[in-house]
Amino acid sequence: MRTSRTRSAYPLDFEARGYSYVERPNRALLQLFEAHVLRERPEPTVLDVGSGAGANAREIRRLAPEARLIGIEPNAQAAALARAACDEVFEGTLDHFLAHDSGRRFDAVVLSDVIEHIADPLAFLKRLAQHPATRSAAWLVSVPNYAVWYNRLRTLAGSFSYGWSGLYDRTHLRFFTRRSLHELLAAAGRDVVAEASTPSLAQSAAPLLRRPLEARVDAGHHLALGESRLFRAYERWVEPTESRVCAAWPELLGFQIVCLVRAA
DSSP states (O other), X not given: OOOHHHHTSOTTOTTTOOOOOOOXXXXXXXXXXXXXXXXXXXXXXEEEETOTTSHHHHHHHHHOTTOEEEEEOSOHHHHHHHTTTOSEEEOSOHHHHHHHSOSOOOSEEEEETOGGGOSOHHHHHHHHHHSTTTTTSEEEEEEEBTTOHHHHHHHHTTOOOOBXXXXXXXXXXXXXXXXXXXXXXXXXXXXXXXXXXXXXXXXXXXXXXXXXXXXXXXXXXXXXXXXXHHHHHIIIIIHHHHHHHHHTSHHHHEEEEEEEEEEO
């Protein structure tokens, strides 16, 4: 019988280990949601595409208890966890959801670390832009920043290796910088209304920081990070300052580039 350490030996061994994320809310995305969506609609209908285990959905529920939350998640394990926060979770792909949905309209679409997993992200975004349910919605888009400082150093050193999550996530098919993300959104007919970034200083040590959580993740506790006292202390006392520092130069210091976009 293989141990957790053995199962974790090589990230591209998908048969040995399936869903492997340690999830946390995207604070920059949630701030844009609160400032630009809730200000206009205190009880919005939100489509959370690739909702995962529901880390963002839980925070949206806290910010807007009367919001209508619909998640889309292809992974059954994650979808089961997301149902605790969402009114509905569709277990499948966005295309299947849009083909079967009953014609409701969404005020916001959350795309938190989604499009980098898609082979043809422009076609994906164009379908969202053209569908009646989502074309008039505010989109909240987040992608990892390939130009972040520690990746520049690793590339200079000739180093690249896949990981369980983060910038080197084993399932990433596309990579973006701030500029290339803007170009993609413009090609899809969207204007960037506001943007932010998440900090990269603590994130650069993520492979080491997740090691104490590996056993819990293997057991299906993908939201275990939020239960850590150390992480809660980081969120309260360190992350606000770290975020302000990294916001001074998001192209270099931002771990995730986050945009709120609307139809051009």
